[in-house]
Each structure stands twice: as structure tokens, then as C-alpha cells.
Amino acid sequence: MKKGGKILTISEQLREIKFSYPKFNSRFRINEIIIEGDARPTPRSLNYSFKLEYSIKGGPRVYILSPPLIRNGKNEKIPHMYEQKRLCLYFPKYQEFTSRKYLAETIIPWISLWLYYYETWHQTGKWLGGGIHPTKSKRPNL
Numbered sequence: 001m002k003k004g005g006k007i008l009t010i011s012e013q014l015r016e017i018k019f020s021y022p023k024f025n026s027r028f029r030i031n032e033i034i035i036e037g038d039a040r041p042t043p044r045s046l047n048y049s050f051k052l053e054y055s056i057k058g059g060p061r062v063y064i065l066s067p068p069l070i071r072n073g074k075n076e077k078i079p080h081m082y083e084q085k086r087l088c089l090y091f092p093k094y095q096e097f098t099s100r101k102y103l104a105e106t107i108i109p110w111i112s113l114w115l116y117y118y119e120t121w122h123q124t125g126k127w128l129g130g131g132i133h134p135t136k137s138k139r140p141n142l
Helices: 010-020 107-124
Strands: 025-029 032-039 048-055 059-066
Touching: 010 025, 010 032, 010 048, 032 107, 048 107, 059 107
Parallel strands: none
Antiparallel strands: 025 032, 032 048, 048 059
């Protein structure tokens, strides 16, 4: 994994993804890549199709395409998601992922890990993945 060093280009990211995940589909634009693939967290898990959109300036955005993610039996919102549309895989403030790190070594494995915790949450009612999910800061009344 790249530590420190230079920002990885889109083509460097794409090359590493194609090497590590040759079955994934990819589309390349000058400043962005779109990766579509499948993740199956355990042998007993469902197979999930996902889309990863990445630009160096915008960071990664991950969507589960199918099967649809659903609330648990208590009708609670799915934890660690942005607007119940995109996966929350890391806390940006802690720089667990930066444009100096490979998506293939961070974000893509984290998708399966997130899905594992999602399935466990459905079984136990508890999000066992830990983590911090950023919330909108509230401005004090002046």
C-alpha cells in the first residue's frame, strides 16, 4: 500500500484494480473511474453488485446496485450510509483512505467488510463494525 508519497493517478488506480480484480468492469475518464463488480462477504452471504465511482478530488463513492439494501426488522435506518444511498466505509478525518492509497487495497476490501457487518446487523440488531459516522454539525442559535 502506498504510504505518504505522491497522489496516485487514475490510470495507476485502474491498473491495480484490473490486476487485483480482473472480473470487475471498469470505465475510465480523464479524471474519474467507475468500477462495477460483485462482493460476497462470506460463503453463506448473498452476492452483492456494487458501483464504485472515484475521482482524485472527490474521493470514492460506493453504491450497492443489487440486491437492494433494506432496513432491519425494527425498521431502523441502515447504519453507516450517506443519505441511505452510499456506503460510509471510513472516517475521512482519520485519513484511512487518501488519494495516495490504492482503492484495490482499501476501499474494495472494505466493501465486503461493510456488507458483512450489514448482514450481521440484520441478524443481531447491532452494528458490530464500530467506526464513526460523520453527522451534520448543528449551528448554534445566535
